[in-house]
Amino acid sequence: MKALIQRVTQAKVDIDGATVGQIGPGVLVLLGITPTDTAATAKKLAQRVAGYRMFADADDKLNLSLSDGQGEALVVSQFTLAADTNSGRRPSFSSAAAPAVAEPLYEAFVHALTELGISVATGSFGADMQVSLTNDGPVTFLLDTEKN
Template sequence: MIALIQRVKNAKVEVDNQTVGQINQGLLVLLGVEKDDTPALADKLLKKVVSYRVFNDDDDKMNLSLKDINGELLVVSQFTLAADTSKGLRPGFSVAATPSDAQKLYEYFVAQSKTMDFDTQTGEFGADMQVSLVNDGPVTFSLRV
């Protein structure tokens, strides 16, 4: 399971010119699900996402987590994060989870984040989405479990 996290001042996702999810300060999480991923891995990744220290403290050091700043989450499914790009000029997706398995784990990840009392917004799984954001920094990290 892969999470590409971006520290944002704000972000939103649209489907068919309608906003389906929108946040202010927090993290945009692009979530990729691979074949062997499990709910236990999703829990581990979520804990890492919300605890990862990417927000600045009073000394302008990245010492604060999403939990520390009471930030918001925008979670967007991102199938292409599971791509194998090691050979050739076209990505392969043999390690990606099937759409039905990926959707279950995506929805599980989102549900678990909501139980942690984060304002969690989402995209629409499998839809053609337009994501816009103001990346704060820019700060972007790829997290794997």
């Protein structure tokens, strides 16, 4: 499971011109799920996202996290994060989980963040979404459960 996390001053998801999820300051999480991921993987990654220190403290050091009350999370499913891009000029999506596997894990990730006390907004799994954000910093990190 991969999470591309971006510190934002605001972010939102629109579908067919209607806003379905929106946050103020916090983190936009683009979530990619692979066939080997489990509910335990989703919970572990949610804990990392909630506790990842990517907000500045009084000394301007990245020492604060969402768990420290630094904002909300907007979670958007993005199967392209699980693509194999190691060869050629066209990505292969064979390493992305099928929707029937990925959607419950996406929901498990969102639920785990919520249980950690994070205010969470979402996109709509599998929909054609337009994501708007103001990246703050910019500060962006890729968290990968297979590499960490």
